[in-house]
Amino acid sequence: MALRADGNADWWRGAVIYQVYPRSFQDTNGDGLGDLKGITQRLPYIASLGVDAIWLSPFFKSPMADMGYDVSDYCDVDPIFGTLADFDELMAAAHALGIRVIIDQVISHTSDVHPWFVESRSSRTNPKADWYVWADPKTDGTAPNNWLSIFGGPGWEWDGVRRQYYQHNFLTSQPDLNFHSKDVQDALLATVKFWLDRGVDGFRLDTVNYYFCDKLLRDNPPHEPDASDGGLDAPDSNPYGMQNHLYDKTQPENICFLQRFRALLDRYEARATVGEVGDGARSLKTVAAYTSGGDKLHMCYTFDLLGPDFTAAHIRNCVDAFQKVVVDGWVCWAFSNHDVNRHVSRFAKTEEEQPVVAKLAISVLAALRGSICLYQGEELGLPEAELAFEDLRDPYGIRFWPAFKGRDGCRTPMPWEAAKAHAGFTTAEKSWLPVPYEQAALAVDAQDGLEGSVLSHYRQTLALRKSRPVLMDGSMSFIDTNQDLLAFTRTKGSETLLFVFNLTRLPAEFRLPVGMSLGDVVPMPGFEAATAAGSIKLKALDAICVEVRG
Template sequence: MTSSAEVSGATDAAKDRDWWRGAVIYQIYPRSFQDSNGDGIGDLKGISARLPHIAALGADAIWISPFFPSPMKDFGYDVANYSDVDPMFGTLSDFDGLIAEAHRLGLKVMIDLVMSHSSDQHSWFIESRSSRYNPKADWYVWADAKPDGTPPCNWLSIFGGSAWHWDPTRMQYYMHNFLTSQPDLNLHNAEVQDALLDMTRFWLNRGVDGFRLDTINFYFHDKQLRDNPALDPSRRNASTAPAVNPYNFQEHIYDKNRPENIAFLKRFRAVLDEFPAIAAVGEVGDSQRGLEIVGEYTSGDDKMQMCYAFEFLAPDALTPARVAEVQTAFSEAAPEGWACWAFSNHDVVRHVSRWGMDVLDREAYAKMLSAILLTQRGSVCIYQGEELGLTEADIAYADLRDPYGIQFWPEFKGRDGCRTPMVWDAQALQAGFSTAEKTWLPIPVEHQLKAVGAQYGDPASVLEQYRRFLAFRKLHPALSKGQFMSLPVDDTVLGYKRQYGNETLLCLFNMSAGEVATDLPIGQWDMLVGHGFDSRVEGNRVELPPWGAYFARHT
């Protein structure tokens, strides 16, 4: 069999080490992308079969959510073996085939690394909990109870309740930022760091081009186990956890966001730099200091290439003022940093629903939002189905699989609504996702009508608009790499300039359901075409249709 390295071709010298800067990364949730064996669950061979869709879309890379062996309590984010493939998804040979096919199509492959915690079924934890004196006794975060038997400090789990769980074998508590079945690894232990870095090399040697790092700011905890202070109610933000979760009541300065993380990220980056053209994007989960941490983790050239926070994944309405506020805050917090922006992913309500609950023309709205996302300074993640304009699915309680939603139902319905299977063929059984009678999550009828096959080739469709705009973005590097200069905003019109080299572009968006007219900035502007939006210019004024956009080059 041809190796991944041979298939990927080019010599080290010919590889673009900067490929990630401005890249469009397509996120695949493997359970829900394509089922190749009829069991109702997506798999690696299914992903390989559908890669031409992503290549035709115009993406540069894929990010695959975890596919490692796991008891699936958190659907793969509870890893039981970091160096293999869960039989549910296939084999290591299937993964090698996926790498080869992606590289043949010109796509980079990034995989999800979950290094802050493992499953309680991982052999490391099984050994660690067996006694206080075994070789891996200190590989996880263990602590004695207070004299009254209560947990050692007030830290909370994102999934509800205390972040400490009592273990009767060791007669100690262990820390878990998420489910009790997801114990936190102790990265203060150098052996743990070494094991995680060896695992990273394992996947790099198989030909991956980079990683998405889950919960990158959760790697270290305060050794003194100091209590987190209460957070002023006026500063509470529901972007990291839903509003009904008391996790938002604390300022998380001791259970995560620790300064020791910088040194580990430098070690991690050094491993990446042992290989040509590797990149990583980190998920920064923090509602108060997210952009500041992105700046810390991406400054210089010895840590992460890029990170993302939750500013555009939060429930806050997307308005002209909000976009300008986020970009300004990012430029101030991370002047040397590089962001990877996303509007949707596997953890949040799909953005067409999250921001457009009252919007009547959802397709026009989705097109306008895609153009805003794809003209932000930075790299971009597109979540599977986003290119179809999919809305959040309404999942009945009986069909819920997400433990997060089950815990906080009905005030928070969890993440299943954004994780339903991808729709390929409106006429086929299970929309072409699977031949099974029942899929792991149900497929909404309204999604089936938006299947790839129903939209492909229709110039008025959301899918074709994504393809058109991705091609337009590639023609104008200013849209991804250029400086971002906000224009004065009002309640309806968002405007900014993007400048790169000798090219300065103007981007205007009508973020309303009514027609608007606005003045062009001072200067000579030549309207650009090929982006799929119509507008009319009369003198110095441009008229924008509902959810419309205008793009021009300064001459």
């Protein structure tokens, strides 16, 4: 608890959060799967990056149909990851290093082997009969409506005992909870309190806008390709994106539940929430609703920067739109996570370009107003792994292969030692996913202390961000330019910094706005842009940070 003694309730504002995918971080017992002891072992490395918090993807008891996002016990650790004692040890070690711990709360649905669902499906009259979304079939026996599952097929599964359908937004083994029931809300909040009492610093709320569905179970209308109310970002091979998801998620009742969640958190000191919002073109409006007023979520992140675009226009449009729509809320920006292709593979046009793009991407991210999430391995410049079908473990990728290869390519084990088997991740004969040579060659020991490496650049960039309060919560203003450049200022008090990023493959010259006077250049290792009389000259994929006088 000493970590919270400074009373900094707003520690999350501007924080750098490092996402750990436990089964792929470090294996200590030789079974080919990462575990909590492995995370504890590697905490000094995480601390060396200069991050403020770690976000742990699910480690709860689970049959692992969806790699832990199908929970069967919210208040215990799955044996493959260790024990509650191992978690307590991890948290104590993290706090001793000044790192806060955020855990993934997956409460929109459970596993179908969760005791709640086992009881709910046993009859229509048991005490938990309404704890999940059940509905009668249509007169012809088909599903109650046209809702789809993100993982393919209808969003409904028939149960022969109840002679009803139950809703599932994901796998059929991930039934959706009925948040219209206060008993369900109370039970879930009790599990949240369990972890708060254990000392966790916050929660990442998975699919936070999926908690409620329409009480009337109305059909979703089709998605018009040019409409502004589109569906979830989904691969083209997935028909889920063909609907406008008006009724199966993002319902108004969710606001009241988030207020209940926040009221519970506010009984504890310096805790925080970050919500995952997947809501297509409506995402920013949803984020605004969920983070406004100081009585719901502390911050949210969307899928806006998780696509293939790494251009000045796209980044500016995303940030500008957020600042206009989300007036009093807060955002958490990210280029990568456990659900999308690694961003150096999305952004770089050639393999040779990847380390340069990796450095440029973190420099952009660290300069934006908001908090930021980093995904394990991106600080090494890891590319997306190319895996064979027989190596896949992700049900999403298996379902849509080969049109969509799923999420395993970004979930391969963390490479620690280039020369060791499985890059030092495990001593097992086989790891749960293979470590490709291309990733092993970028291992931590190959980059640690090496001037000019992507890892060194990450450490230097995060140190710069932390050393300048203006980058934590200062205001942000874009500068108009008729070139394909990303230019903006960050201001707090008397300090103003100018950032200019050239994300193109051609040299560029940025002309200073009338009346702007530049001071000292703030070192950004790895870039060569330089100031000249009234202008800044940038090479391809280049950047600069300069103090602004007056």
